[in-house]
Amino acid sequence: MSPDRRQFLGWGAAAAVTAAGAALAPGLRLIELAQARSPEEAASALQRWGLLIDITKCTDCDVCVTACSKENGWTGHGRPETDPQWIRKVSLRDKRTGYAQTLPLMCQHCEHPPCVDVCPTGASFRRDDGIVLVDKHTCIGCRYCVMACPYGARSFVHETVSGQKSDVPRGKGTVESCTLCVHRVDRGETPACVEACNRDGGKAMVFGDLNDPSAEIHRRLRAEPSTQVRADLALNTGVRYRGL
Amino acid sequence: MARVHYREIEGDSRGFYALLGALGALILAGLGASWYMEHNGHYVTGMSNRIVWGMPHVFAIFLIVAASGVLNVASIASVFGRELYKPLARLSGLLALTLLAGGLAVLVLDLGRPERLIVAMTHYNVKSIFAWNIFLYTGFYAIVAVYLWTMFERRMNDYNKPAGLFAFVWRLILTTGTGSIFGFLVAREPYSSALLAPMFIIMSFSFGLAIFVLVLMAACNWTGRALGDVVLNRLRNLLGVFVATVLYFVAIHHLTNLYVARQHDVERFFLWEGGIYTALFWFVQVLTGGVLPLALLFGTTSRRALAAAAVCVILGGLAQLYVLVIGGQAYPQLMFPEKEVSSSFFDGVVAGYAPSLPELALGVGGVALALALTAVALKVLPFLPRSLADGDVDSAAA
């Protein structure tokens, strides 16, 4: 089936679902859109996964970083310049007033990702549901995407990797970054950082479908002010910050 | 019009084999360095997650830029009809191919997964400037090969002009592509300028001609061929104009940035506080690679001064690319205006970089590969005229 046709059918299904939902009651649906897909179902453009990070609640902890490292199996070799980091805590201090803030920074899962534009082989790609990934099977390790990323979100695997997680293949000579825990999202779970933040951290992170009006993230973004990092580039990031 | 007579170089002297041996050793060292880097991973180099393109890229881009520029000599002969340059056209075409081969070899051997190069041919992202370049480079090979054929084969001579014109246009697009690799990076303040494409073109004129002058002088000197002042003085003036134009573009690039408030910090970094990058900019790029060659080219008429000026242009060019490629990455990306930024991932600070020996060996290996290919080609096919003495080229030019 051609992508267009599939997408069209998808829209049709969505229209049917929304119509059914509207028929019952506002906000009540027969089928929950944010539900996990079945394994044979492809990711669809009906969804746009995103994060809202409320940095007024973000404290000095780094449980999101440790959770990500544990979930995805990226660990350092004690060489900070070349060790990978999928997510990092960034400290900000206002130059004039000294007002200090801290926030987690990772791949922002842009709608128009510069890394995808520059990748010569198309290894860097954006999945239909908005998750930006590296297809390591076709990555030749040119690092042009690292040059293009406005957020310094990507790491180049500088040395041989062993002991990978079965859900998170990683290997020397390719580029990697936050996958929004795509393997968990496909199972209907939230990313590891969000889970950890809400369990052990400041409860600063919300994960959800930016297209789904009933999702908490949508509700919050509707009601509260939020910003995108480097909004001037108009990349329409999937990760939004509150309190920046 | 007198015909130009071309002749292969003898290529059986002890000196020739010593040259090939030395270049071969450098090529082997480059291959060894590449194997070492690929085997261990890039952590053994000076490159990091912040400086992902290092010394190999400086050399590779220099060679690729010079490759397109060195073809200029041939273009001047066939596109702009200057007969004086005609005897030089074959060498010009040859160097274009060999320098590009050297540059691409370095680029490919530095990839994270060089064994997957075939993927770059089978999977193609049409929006990627890199992908355009793969097409532009392979096309350049084919076009220059045909162009050389129209020079060598008498029956093809009639097609020399259209082939030359096509090659000239192609090489302009090619260098535009190389410059745009950086020019289109909107997220990095030191790049992100449409000016980079034309600047790379004029840089290619300058670097390419400097290499051409040196190779021509060496080849004529070592094979005992006459090389008259008429040719050399023409090349001298041309190189002077190119060097001055490069300086002009560099000045405009920085002046534009100085005018834009958003770019003030970038300029402060490159022109004033950038440590090694500032030093390289002023002392090597501008003084050694710009001012000094101009003085040498226009102040004297000696051959040594011309050769010295060409060497200076090459050094300055390497420094210019070092400042642009590595300095441009070392400068922290602006994500949070008006904030001091810090993290474990070196946000908000100037990234450190020290070129490692393997990187240097790989880069120099690429240069050696280009020169070795040139030397062998000169022996196999008649690229060089038998004489470039004043009387011979004058009559050819008449």
Place this chain on the structure above:
Amino acid sequence: MTRIAAGIFAALLAVAGSADTSPRQAQRVPLPVIRIEQGEACVAPVEEMRRNHMAMLLDQRDRTVREGIRTTRFSLKNCVECHASRKTGSVLGKDGFCSSCHTYAAVSMDCFECHTPLRQSRTASAPR
């Protein structure tokens, strides 16, 4: 051209096959170790798996990475779960299911540069 190549290849195979008929000769050739330790049957008939497993994996790989389709039948994870050795827990190693055949056929395999060759669960389930 391809037909001629195929003909030559078939002829070579025939020669190699007839050479193999002598039992002494056969013993000297190091054959791959194929040890099936669990499961009744593979996800497809053995002959088909031997010939086409790479195509199945390639197809599944693109669907999983690009589209997020995570059916297990042809997934590499599923292969490893079943075929990893009881002793080492891996499909690699001297007598590893993948490596012994690939060494024999002199076909290099890139999968486990990134993917783990180790079984994840203690008890592997039957192929689905």
